[in-house]
Amino acid sequence: AQKITQTQPGMFVQEKEAVTLDCTYDTSDQSYGLFWYKQPSSGEMIFLIYQGSYDEQNATEGRYSLNFQKARKSANLVISASQLGDSAMYFCAMREGYGGANSKLTFGKGITLSVRP
């Protein structure tokens, strides 16, 4: 079974509107971390936001927030007030277990977001 599932094939949003990018995960670990990365056309992976499995509040970083629903095993990214520069591919990732020497991230297949002017 896939550990990270991103099923939206492509998303479109009007500039200045909010958009939600979906991510579901599968793990039997009690301790894990969830990440979102942005990949613009240049190819570089840019870290956006992190949520720990024991964090009770949803993570927020500027215009980015993570809607963490533990029982549903979902970690959706919400981008508020979309900008043209938000057009990119977005990847959800998970770290199973505690962060440490042997930690590694598993990535989903990504979602393409296009922001319309």
Place this chain on the structure above:
Amino acid sequence: SQTIHQWPATLVQPVGSPLSLECTVEGTSNPNLYWYRQAAGRGLQLLFYSVGIGQISSEVPQNLSASRPQDRQFILSSKKLLLSDSGFYLCAWSPVGGANVLTFGAGSRLTVL
């Protein structure tokens, strides 16, 4: 501040030729180091990771190998490239402990003809 450098940025190689991609990290000590590959339009696949000099863990059997000759240097190699080795290769580092947020290099785009 920490920086990660990866080169070359672009590479076109014939089938059967060798490969060497290099990654170096500055401004930190004893980082965890990773090599990921991204096929066109796909997610990232972890190839290798390293927790210290000379310590390499391979995630998938393949035509590639990795080495860590120095604390902040990570090299991806192949003796004979295959067509299927084409892709976008990303090096990343993370500090030991903590949330394990990965910081990526700019990537190396390899085309095998």
